Amino acid sequence: LATVVDAVVARHPYKFSTHILTAPSSSLDQAFPPLRAAPKHDGPAAAARLPKRNEAVALSSDEAAMLERGDFACALDAEFVVLEEAETEESSDGTYHVRRPPVYTMARLSAVRANGGPLHGVPFIDDYVATTRVVADLVTQFSGIHIGDLTLGISAHQLSTMKEAYRKLRLLVDSGCTIIGHGLARDFRVSNITVPAAQVRDTMLLFQSSANPRALSLRFLYWYFYKKAIQSGEHSSVEDSQATLKVYESYLQAKDESGDRFAKDVVDAIYAAGERMSWQLPDSLPAHD
Numbered sequence: 037l038a039t040v041v042d043a044v045v046a047r048h049p050y051k052f053s054t055h056i057l058t059a060p061s062s063s064l065d066q067a068f069p070p071l072r073a074a075p076k077h078d079g080p081a082a083a084a085r086l087p088k089r090n091e092a093v094a095l096s097s098d099e100a101a102m103l104e105r106g107d108f109a110c111a112l113d114a115e116f117v118v119l120e121e122a123e124t125e126e127s128s129d130g131t132y133h134v135r136r137p138p139v140y141t142m143a144r145l146s147a148v149r150a151n152g153g154p155l156h157g158v159p160f161i162d163d164y165v166a167t168t169r170v171v172a173d174l175v176t177q178f179s180g181i182h183i184g185d186l187t188l189g190i191s192a193h194q195l196s197t198m199k200e201a202y203r204k205l206r207l208l209v210d211s212g213c214t215i216i217g218h219g220l221a222r223d224f225r226v227s228n229i230t231v232p233a234a235q236v237r238d239t240m241l242l243f244q245s246s247a248n249p250r251a252l253s254l255r256f257l258y259w260y261f262y263k264k265a266i267q268s269g270e271h272s273s274v275e276d277s278q279a280t281l282k283v284y285e286s287y288l289q290a291k292d293e294s295g296d297r298f299a300k301d302v303v304d305a306i307y308a309a310g311e312r313m314s315w316q317l318p319d320s321l322p323a324h325d
Contacts, residue, residue: 052207054100057160060089062196064166068188070195089194091274092146092162093155102151106212109150110160111281112205113273114223116140117181118173140226141167143174143181145201146273147208150216150281157281159274161204166195180270205229218254218280239283245303252306254279259317260306261286 087094095103102108120139124132147161167186174181184190208215209231216237217223224231243252255267258279266279294301 052203057095058100064195090162092159103211109214110147111216111277112147113276115144115179115273117143117171121172144273146277148277163196163201164193165201180272216284257283
């Protein structure tokens, strides 16, 4: 049966329409409008005529065609909140073991364009995902999510359902979109989606030293290349997506310039810089722009 199903899917592939990205909306919009107006966009003039949702500017018809051809690239980040805390138990020797890991749910999904042109780096997905379940921990410092942000009838944001956010992520994957991110394996795992390795550009892995198991944070990499701060106070999935895109562009430039010596000339230098400063960034840094 599996062989038959695979054959049918290969011959008649099902894919969500790009309409969900060119005219973004939600089944929740009419019944639960946001409590404040959508923010104005002061970006490129090319964005002025396109629909907006939260911080996202919808794809144009030309961009949708690029996505359908498999020629589209984006930088993506997701934020999660804890629905259920981990369950632990104490052993007879006084140590604790995790009986059940924490349960997470997606709270916000953001993606920015990575194709050049006037809208390069401008978000086209920015979905706050509504939940009716009690959230055990908003982890606001790391998620940027505050009380009421995901609550129907209270949120100041335009909310989407989990299914709607997942459909957008599924469309990107099924269209062959190149997805840039930092630590994407966890985002994909919690989102319950499999992405072909050929479509993934993970800056955490691209800058990983073979001699040092320490994984470099996005915040440190952004500081190293741009001497500016991100994630000051709280995280934002839009800001993180844009920062990851710039770090990836720095990777491409460094890789092109150093060639086979990338690991020694670039990666080793980054780790050496981190160790010299004990991985602590300067207290005063200009903000990400």
